Amino acid sequence: MSAQTLYDKIWDAHAVGTRADGQTMLYIDLQLLHEVTSPQAFAGLALHGRGLWRVAANLATPDHNVPTENRELGLAGIEDAVAKQQVVTLDDNCRRYGITQFDILDPRQGIVHVVGPEQGATQPGMTIVCGDSHTSTHGAFAALAQGIGTSDVEHVMATQCLVQSKAENMRVAVDGALTEGVYAKDLILAIIGAIGTAGATGHTIEYMGSGVLELSMEARMTLCNMSIEAGARAGLVAVDDTTLEYLHGRPRAPQGELWDLAHDYWLTLHSDDDAEFASGFQIDAATLIPQVTWGTSPELVVGIDSATPNPDDAPDPAQGQSLQLALDYMGLAADQPMVEIGLDRIFIGSCTNARIEDLRAAANVVRGRKVAKRIKQALVVPGSGLVKAQAEAEGLADVFLEAGFEWRAAGCSMCLAMNPDRLQPEERCASTSNRNFEGRQGHGGRTHLVSPVMAAAAAIQGRFVDVRSLL
Amino acid sequence: MRSFERVTGIVAPLDRLNVDTDQIIPKQFLKSIKRTGFGDNLFDAWRFADEGAIGKTPNERRLNPDFVLNQSRYQDARILLARRNFGCGSSREHAVWSLLEFGFRCVIAPSFADIFLSNCFKNGLLPIVLEEEVIDELFEMVNACTGFEVNVDLPAQAILLPAGERFEFAIDPFKKRTLIEGLDDIDLTLDYREEIAAFESRHRQRMPWIFIN
Numbered sequence: 001m002s003a004q005t006l007y008d009k010i011w012d013a014h015a016v017g018t019r020a021d022g023q024t025m026l027y028i029d030l031q032l033l034h035e036v037t038s039p040q041a042f043a044g045l046a047l048h049g050r051g052l053w054r055v056a057a058n059l060a061t062p063d064h065n066v067p068t069e070n071r072e073l074g075l076a077g078i079e080d081a082v083a084k085q086q087v088v089t090l091d092d093n094c095r096r097y098g099i100t101q102f103d104i105l106d107p108r109q110g111i112v113h114v115v116g117p118e119q120g121a122t123q124p125g126m127t128i129v130c131g132d133s134h135t136s137t138h139g140a141f142a143a144l145a146q147g148i149g150t151s152d153v154e155h156v157m158a159t160q161c162l163v164q165s166k167a168e169n170m171r172v173a174v175d176g177a178l179t180e181g182v183y184a185k186d187l188i189l190a191i192i193g194a195i196g197t198a199g200a201t202g203h204t205i206e207y208m209g210s211g212v213l214e215l216s217m218e219a220r221m222t223l224c225n226m227s228i229e230a231g232a233r234a235g236l237v238a239v240d241d242t243t244l245e246y247l248h249g250r251p252r253a254p255q256g257e258l259w260d261l262a263h264d265y266w267l268t269l270h271s272d273d274d275a276e277f278a279s280g281f282q283i284d285a286a287t288l289i290p291q292v293t294w295g296t297s298p299e300l301v302v303g304i305d306s307a308t309p310n311p312d313d314a315p316d317p318a319q320g321q322s323l324q325l326a327l328d329y330m331g332l333a334a335d336q337p338m339v340e341i342g343l344d345r346i347f348i349g350s351c352t353n354a355r356i357e358d359l360r361a362a363a364n365v366v367r368g369r370k371v372a373k374r375i376k377q378a379l380v381v382p383g384s385g386l387v388k389a390q391a392e393a394e395g396l397a398d399v400f401l402e403a404g405f406e407w408r409a410a411g412c413s414m415c416l417a418m419n420p421d422r423l424q425p426e427e428r429c430a431s432t433s434n435r436n437f438e439g440r441q442g443h444g445g446r447t448h449l450v451s452p453v454m455a456a457a458a459a460i461q462g463r464f465v466d467v468r469s470l471l
Numbered sequence: 472m473r474s475f476e477r478v479t480g481i482v483a484p485l486d487r488l489n490v491d492t493d494q495i496i497p498k499q500f501l502k503s504i505k506r507t508g509f510g511d512n513l514f515d516a517w518r519f520a521d522e523g524a525i526g527k528t529p530n531e532r533r534l535n536p537d538f539v540l541n542q543s544r545y546q547d548a549r550i551l552l553a554r555r556n557f558g559c560g561s562s563r564e565h566a567v568w569s570l571l572e573f574g575f576r577c578v579i580a581p582s583f584a585d586i587f588l589s590n591c592f593k594n595g596l597l598p599i600v601l602e603e604e605v606i607d608e609l610f611e612m613v614n615a616c617t618g619f620e621v622n623v624d625l626p627a628q629a630i631l632l633p634a635g636e637r638f639e640f641a642i643d644p645f646k647k648r649t650l651i652e653g654l655d656d657i658d659l660t661l662d663y664r665e666e667i668a669a670f671e672s673r674h675r676q677r678m679p680w681i682f683i684n
Contacts, residue, residue: 013677014674016663016666016667016670017663017666017670019659019660019662019663020645020659020662021643021645021646021648021649021659022643022644022645023645025660025663025666025667027667027670027671027674029681030681036501036502036563037562037563037564039504039505040504040505040506040564043504043505043506048657050657053667054671056682056684064501065502080502082502082503082525083502085502085504086502086504089504100684121684123680123681125678126681131562131564132561132562133560133561133562133586147562147586148562148586148589149562149563149564149567149586149589149590149593150506150564150565151564151590151593151594151656152589152593154657155656155657155660158657158660158661159657159660159661159664159667160667160671161660161667163656163659163660164589167585197489197556197559198489198555198556198559198582198584201556201582201584201585202585228560228586231556231559231584231585233585233586252684254680254683258679258680258683259680261679261680262678262680265678297489297491318488318554319488322487322488322489325487416493416498416561417498417499418498418499418501418502425522435491435493435560435561437491437493437494437560438493438494438516439493439494439497439516440493440498443497443499443516443522444516444522
């Protein structure tokens with residue numbers, strides 16, 4: 001057999017066959033469900049009198065529009081009646097079909113992409129889908145994990161298959177190690193800045209190289225999480241000891257003989273040495289500095305030592321116009337240094353950066369310091385109930401609270417502002433989330449994407465600052 | 472699924488790169504548990520000068536007169552002309568539902584984001600990919616001529632222009648058939664239910680740990 005990429009291997013292990021329309025039916029091992037993109041899928045099933053193909057392949061938790069305050073009230077704490085109906089509908093559907101759900105009161109509830117790995121539900125070599133584009137997160141475990149639309153959610157419920165054509169292979173090689181104060185978030189932002197938000201469209205990315213091997217599982221999740229911001233539906237990292245150590249002993253991970261069996265298979269989950277990739281990109285991690293987005297697309301990013309671009313310098317008028325629109329929306333001028341940009345709110349959270357290591361790193365910057373007076377609100381929203389509990393046990397919650405941060409319950413929160421946590425028009429936010437699109441964090445709000453330590457540093461200074469000067 | 476064969480209609484030009492699904496349908500309107508009711512909030516932050524809320528109808532809102540879809544010449548447009556990487560961002564299928572409900576049946580662009588593209592085919596919204604130069608030419612024509620109408624003919628794989636000119640486009644033959652016949656995608660897969668069951672049984676033997684939970 002010819003040399004295969006990791007993507008080829010997982011694809012081949014799940015290809016049921018080819019449908020008459022030429023597309024492949026890919027068997028799906030795990031479907032993660034949340035309240036926003038599943039109700040119409042459940043309704044579609046009922047409408048056609050169809051059942052779930054394999055109930056145990058589904059795992060649900062509400063995350064997108066759950067409030068991060070008054071959590072002890074459960075459903076009664078959701079003031080928005082329309083949002084509440086979605087959460088109630090997820091409860092009803094899970095009960096009706098017998099799907100395991102970590103509901104709003106369950107300590108394991110959280111952002112679906114934090115919960116899956118934390119529970120050991122996310123395992124190497126699996127095919128995973130979810131009606132959420134950041135499903136790419138799970139690729140950190142060498143799982144082929146893709147975001148899908150609601151019609152496909154219903155399709156997978158009914159058939160256990162996702163029907164698609166195979167993507168191309170793309171290799172992103174990361175050489176060297178990140179230096180102090182520079183994180184996986186900076187790495188992925190720099191990659192997106194270089195290849196663009198459509199740079200990996202039609203491809204599955206595999207991140208490899210010495211720089212990736214050194215990353216923790218949580219950092220790899222941050223990296224894979226934003227593959228979609230580069231246009232790729234899925235990002236992958238090969239299995240190594242770091243992967244296995246993370247998984248061992250987690251509630252849904254195999255144990256005993258099954259662990260041994262799985263372990264042997266998992267160690268085959270890497271690209272063969274001479275495997276071919278349709279495209280590639282190389283980046284030196286050692287020379288990277290902290291990154292900040294300045295515009296309304298994740299590709300509009302610069303190092304903290306740089307300034308906003310000048311649209312007059314754009315290679316063509318269309319791009320110049322695009323840059324100008326972004327500057328106008330963001331309320332910024334051309335050639336404005338990033339360190340001069342002041343902030344109104346700080347958001348530390350989201351499926352990109354709300355795991356325990358993120359909170360530890362941010363707390364290290366915050367410890368013994370105070371949130372700047374000009375900051376109206378600085379939020380920390382842990383990725384799951386378990387992350388929250390662990391952070392509290394480690395004393396991190398107190399560090400944030402003493403500095404003037406608010407400490408909230410788990411959910412997507414201000415990453416997409418479907419719940420009450422949101423920006424007001426023209427408010428500017430340093431956010432550890434993944435999208436800086438217009439209005440993403442609230443109508444008229446302005447989002448700058450950064451790492452957790454950069455968000456923490458911005459909270460302390462009230463403006464962007466190179467966090468390395470505070471370490 | 473809603474079928475697509477031919478559509479004749481006004482073309483509306485949306486001259487922006489990387490239009491993301493957060494723009495197509497902002498998240499505050501995703502709270503419905505139905506597939507309908509999203510058309511009123513298509514491009515909400517661009518179409519309206521005020522902030523929308525669920526249940527507020529367009530009649531109660533202030534229109535943004537500068538936004539292209541609000542110009543009288545583009546009322547009743549059925550074809551959206553767009554720039555590259557259209558539909559990037561979130562996987563929300565609501566973006567496709569809102570475009571359809573607003574009245575669009577076809578989006579023409581140099582490139583689309585993958586998940587959006589897949590969602591189009593599941594709902595009978597025809598995405599047409601054309602070369603960047605052809606798109607530029609179309610933008611010029613649309614801007615130059617009020618009431619610019621084209622006929623999108625899927626069986627012929629062509630966009631027929633008023634002056635008799637035609638732009639041909641490529642489309643996967645099977646996707647084309649699915650759209651024309653409006654086939655139910657789940658039924659198409661369930662035709663293979665025995666193959667899926669047989670695969671699952673082999674898969675369970677090979678990787679039993681996947682099936683323990």
